[in-house]
Amino acid sequence: xxxxxxxxxxxxxxxxxxxxxxxxxxxxxxLGLSSITEVExxxxxxYARVFISGLKEDETKALVAGLQQARGRIRHAxxxxxxxxxxxxxxxxxxxxxxxxxxxxxxxQEVMPKKPEENE
Numbered sequence: 001x002x003x004x005x006x007x008x009x010x011x012x013x014x015x016x017x018x019x020x021x022x023x024x025x026x027x028x029x030x031l032g033l034s035s036i037t038e039v040e041x042x043x044x045x046x047y048a049r050v051f052i053s054g055l056k057e058d059e060t061k062a063l064v065a066g067l068q069q070a071r072g073r074i075r076h077a078x079x080x081x082x083x084x085x086x087x088x089x090x091x092x093x094x095x096x097x098x099x100x101x102x103x104x105x106x107x108x109q110e111v112m113p114k115k116p117e118e119n120e
Contacts, residue, residue, distance in 0.1 A: 001040045001041065001042050001043070001047075001049065002043055003040070003055060004043065007040075007041040007042070008042060008062060010037040010045060010084070011040060011041045011048070012021070012037070013050055013082060014037065014041065014050075015036050015039045016026055016037045017051075017078055017081040017082045018036055018039070018074070018078060019036060019080070020048065020076045020081055021074060021078055021081060025080075026073060026074055027030035028069065031063060031113050032055050033055045033056070033059070034052055034053065034055075034059075034060050034063055035052070035053060036050060036051070037052065037053045037095045037097065037098075038051045038095070039051070040049075041088060042088070043049055045076070045084065045085075045088060046086060046088055046089060047088055047089050047091065048088040048089070048090055048091070049091045049093055050067075050090055050091065050092050050093065050094050051094075051097075052064055052067070052092060052093070052094060052095060053094070053095040053098050054069070057094075057099060058096035060094055060096050064092050064093065064094045067092040068091075068092050071089075071090045071091075071092065073086075074090060075087055075089070075090050077084070078090070084115045097098035097105070
């Protein structure tokens with residue numbers, strides 16, 4: 001989705017509203033260690049892709065699947081919290097950015113030569 005200043009601003013407001021929806025309106029017990037990393041909004045503001053990351057990959061993927069099933073209720077609760085002409089359709093996705101970054105970091109640690117200790 002193309003990112004403009006307007007879509008970025010609407011995405012931030014949707015992200016903030018979704019946090020409030022998850023806290024107060026929709027009860028999801030496994031949401032505790034997960035977070036909404038980004039919300040991408042289409043240029044016509046009809047669709048929003050919500051990226052979620054967490055500490056444990058399997059649990060977060062299961063959470064995303066559960067949120068995908070409940071997206072109608074979440075969209076309804078979101079519509080009461082945001083002030084847009086049209087409440088966007090929600091698409092929940094697992095954000096792989098943190099897992100990729102940690103994998104790259106571990107690969108770099110293996111490849112980089114170890115520095116000798118300063119005391120020796």
